[in-house]
Amino acid sequence: MTHYQLDARRLLCPMPVIRTQDRIAQLQPGDVLQVTCSDPGAAQDIPAWSRINGHTIISIEHTDDELVISVEVGATS
Amino acid sequence: MTTVPSSIPDKPRKAVALISGGLDSLLAAKVMLDQGVHVEGINFFTGFCVEGHTHAIRQKDRAKPKRNNALWVAGQLGIKLHIVDVIDEYKDVLLNPSHGYGANMNPCLDCKGFMVRKALEWIQQNDFDFIITGEVMGQRPMSQRKDTMPVVARESGAGELLLRPLCAQHLPETLPEREGWVDREKMLDFSGRTRKPQMALAAEYGFTDYATPAGGCCFLTDANYSRKLVDMWQARGNREYELDDLMLLKVGRHVRPNERYKLIIAREEGEVKFMQGYAYRYPTFKVTSHSGPIALLDGTPNEDDFEFAARLVARFSKGRTADIVTVEQSMPGREKLIEHKIQPLPASEIPEDWYI
Numbered sequence: 001m002t003h004y005q006l007d008a009r010r011l012l013c014p015m016p017v018i019r020t021q022d023r024i025a026q027l028q029p030g031d032v033l034q035v036t037c038s039d040p041g042a043a044q045d046i047p048a049w050s051r052i053n054g055h056t057i058i059s060i061e062h063t064d065d066e067l068v069i070s071v072e073v074g075a076t077s
Numbered sequence: 078m079t080t081v082p083s084s085i086p087d088k089p090r091k092a093v094a095l096i097s098g099g100l101d102s103l104l105a106a107k108v109m110l111d112q113g114v115h116v117e118g119i120n121f122f123t124g125f126c127v128e129g130h131t132h133a134i135r136q137k138d139r140a141k142p143k144r145n146n147a148l149w150v151a152g153q154l155g156i157k158l159h160i161v162d163v164i165d166e167y168k169d170v171l172l173n174p175s176h177g178y179g180a181n182m183n184p185c186l187d188c189k190g191f192m193v194r195k196a197l198e199w200i201q202q203n204d205f206d207f208i209i210t211g212e213v214m215g216q217r218p219m220s221q222r223k224d225t226m227p228v229v230a231r232e233s234g235a236g237e238l239l240l241r242p243l244c245a246q247h248l249p250e251t252l253p254e255r256e257g258w259v260d261r262e263k264m265l266d267f268s269g270r271t272r273k274p275q276m277a278l279a280a281e282y283g284f285t286d287y288a289t290p291a292g293g294c295c296f297l298t299d300a301n302y303s304r305k306l307v308d309m310w311q312a313r314g315n316r317e318y319e320l321d322d323l324m325l326l327k328v329g330r331h332v333r334p335n336e337r338y339k340l341i342i343a344r345e346e347g348e349v350k351f352m353q354g355y356a357y358r359y360p361t362f363k364v365t366s367h368s369g370p371i372a373l374l375d376g377t378p379n380e381d382d383f384e385f386a387a388r389l390v391a392r393f394s395k396g397r398t399a400d401i402v403t404v405e406q407s408m409p410g411r412e413k414l415i416e417h418k419i420q421p422l423p424a425s426e427i428p429e430d431w432y433i
Contacts, residue, residue: 013145014147052152
């Protein structure tokens, strides 16, 4: 299992989802991608995308203006 | 009526469904799922999609539950959704539509053909069998007419691989129907602008809370947005654009005092936050002596323009009637701020036609 980072700040949905999707396509099952976003909508959209595509949200951490979403890559990617 | 082969294929056929997030594509995909077809969704992001952007920016919209409707549809159907960034490729569709524009800057017929062509490329790369859309004959004035629906199938290259389950009974038989991958008898015969058959089918399936966006899902069908887009092109002398340009057309008041520049003036706190992120790229004005907005300046102003712009921005602050208002100006790449102590521009000196 390897941890990766993705900077999706200043992007508005659906761009954070698209960047997450494209990055995860390059990763292996069990890898964890930590996505940093500034669009609060990502807190709904990235989990929704992950759920339907077989990935698992490990955590969502909010700070003042940002959020960090950790996604574990599922076996179906 | 075509005879449908009764043989059951060895494995489920695979279709990709164009998912906009609206009701029609939801229903079209559901009809196919009910026939045992393996369906995955595809959603193209052109940069002009109403989905997301504006709702994410404005503070007043944050109180409402926000969701991406295409993702919501995929969740309802239990299918995968592939969201594809086509911003760059879409430029040619917008700038050179062979079938022209609709009422505004919407190249709907070329757009549909483009998306079906991209879906065709996708099924070829991913070993899928055919494409489905939620199109309904007569639903849209440009891209969903009896005479234009074959144009989409032909010009996209999809031809007989393009199946429109909601109105297939009105259309010639497609390959999935002829080969018995799907049962043509179970296809639907919706037509016209009425939404009642779709709403009835949604109720039958138990779908509620589906999106019903007024004016569709594309900013290019919006007269105000189209006007700002055309103004931007005219002012720049070319029709180039980037995603950031498209997003800034969705926020703020756009005021053009002369041909050299325009101001984008934030209307509320959400827009202020969003526009602050562009200070690295545009001269930015902020009223500091009174409560007020920030504004971005887009264009090639001369020195006099900056002070005039500060007066104009001050007009939209709480200090609009004050004798003197302080406005701070930052410039991209420079740390030093410029301070303007100016008199706000009177409302009487702001002609209506400055508002884009």
